[in-house]
Amino acid sequence: MSNRFKSVPVRSSEITPKHVYLSRRDFIKAAGVVAGSMALAACAPEAAELTDAPAVDAGSAKTDELGNPLNSYEEITNYNNYYEFSTNKEAVAPLARNFNPAPWTVEVGGLANKPKTFGVEDLLSLFTQEERIYRLRCVEAWSMVIPWMGFPLASLLKMVEPASDAKYVRFETVYRPEEMKGQGSPFYPWPYQEGLRIDEAMNELAILATGLYGEAMPSQNGAPIRLVVPWKYGFKSIKSIVKIELTDKRPETLWSTVAPNEYGFYANVNPEVDHPRWSQSSERRIGELSRKPTLMFNGYGEQVANLYKGMDLSLHY
Ligand SMILES: Nc1nc2c(c(=O)[nH]1)N[C@H]1C(S)=C(S)[C@@H](COP(=O)(O)O)O[C@H]1N2
Ligand SMILES: [Mo]
Numbered sequence: 001m002s003n004r005f006k007s008v009p010v011r012s013s014e015i016t017p018k019h020v021y022l023s024r025r026d027f028i029k030a031a032g033v034v035a036g037s038m039a040l041a042a043c044a045p046e047a048a049e050l051t052d053a054p055a056v057d058a059g060s061a062k063t064d065e066l067g068n069p070l071n072s073y074e075e076i077t078n079y080n081n082y083y084e085f086s087t088n089k090e091a092v093a094p095l096a097r098n099f100n101p102a103p104w105t106v107e108v109g110g111l112a113n114k115p116k117t118f119g120v121e122d123l124l125s126l127f128t129q130e131e132r133i134y135r136l137r138c139v140e141a142w143s144m145v146i147p148w149m150g151f152p153l154a155s156l157l158k159m160v161e162p163a164s165d166a167k168y169v170r171f172e173t174v175y176r177p178e179e180m181k182g183q184g185s186p187f188y189p190w191p192y193q194e195g196l197r198i199d200e201a202m203n204e205l206a207i208l209a210t211g212l213y214g215e216a217m218p219s220q221n222g223a224p225i226r227l228v229v230p231w232k233y234g235f236k237s238i239k240s241i242v243k244i245e246l247t248d249k250r251p252e253t254l255w256s257t258v259a260p261n262e263y264g265f266y267a268n269v270n271p272e273v274d275h276p277r278w279s280q281s282s283e284r285r286i287g288e289l290s291r292k293p294t295l296m297f298n299g300y301g302e303q304v305a306n307l308y309k310g311m312d313l314s315l316h317y
Contacts, residue, residue, distance in 0.1 A: 073212075073213050077221060078090065082182075084183050085220070097219070105242070106244060107243045108244045112162055113163060124210060127156070130149070131214070133147045136228075136237070137234060139267070142285075147214075149214065150207040150209035151208060153201050153227065156244070162198065168195055168251055169198055169246055170193060172245075173192040174191065188254060189258070193252060195251030197250075197307075200229070208225055209222070209226055226241060231268060233267040271294035
């Protein structure tokens with residue numbers, strides 16, 4: 001079990017919400033990080049306090065279950081697809097600085113026996129936050145390895161008790177054109193929406209992520225809560241979710257509305273099915289020089305291939 005993907009339970013007390021962000025030294029004390037780090041921090045107090053780097057796991061040589069090293073916090077938080085802010089990946093982080101993710105609620109309902117609106121604080125305390133080291137493969141053929149914090153989407157769905165006719169799950173991003181200037185663009189049908197079949201949503205790999213590198217989720221990565229479905233192209237992993245709806249109809253998605261022949265509903269990572277405008281057989285790992293072969297289901301076939309038995313995957317780009 002443990003070597004099928006990297007998952008470590010983390011006490012919610014070890015997660016630092018940005019609004020109560022302590023100095024790195026205080027955080028190290030609060031989280032009970034090993035004595036070695038304490039000594040280091042004491043030797044270099046200036047550097048420790050000035051850094052914007054994560055307080056947990058900084059500089060450790062962690063890898064995913066295939067031995068791939070993690071991308072750095074810098075890389076993960078400065079190269080982002082988040083069209084609500086900008087279509088320029090390097091411009092997202094500075095534009096997201098004024099985004100305010102607190103307070104925040106997520107409405108979970110539709111075809112459910114116990115629909116409920118949750119505050120993000122509720123979600124952090126109701127569900128054990130665990131670290132999941134996942135590969136993120138963008139449909140644009142670049143990828144990263146990211147240590148997310150979060151909890152299984154299935155845990156939340158079970159709590160609201162899906163009705164027997166619920167077949168899909170629909171997700172919606174916040175709509176705040178004042179804070180998200182990209183939402184002024186007429187080329188996209190805002191708010192961003194996405195969807196999964198309910199059995200995909202219940203798969204143990206699908207998580208709602210609330211942080212990365214042990215820190216609360218940065219705005220540019222989808223604060224305060226976003227979906228992560230690592231066997232699918234990155235655009236399925238919708239950010240800054242305010243609504244989750246169980247439904248009997250396949251949801252419309254932003255990308256399948258804009259370009260249905262390029263971005264399908266399933267969007268499973270597949271090296272054998274090319275994007276109409278480029279090959280998907282290899283990818284550029286951010287921070288590395290040579291390209292890597294793309295893996296079927298992004299390397300998660302053991303956990304998810306059974307979801308698609310009998311489906312012609314070449315028809316489901
Ligand atoms: N709401 C919203 N969610 C989104 C996007 C977006 O533009 N808006 N971009 C998607 C794409 S294309 C990718 S590759 C991932 C990128 O996630 P990251 O910036 O955390 O690496 O977010 C996905 N989720
Ligand atoms: Mo993407």
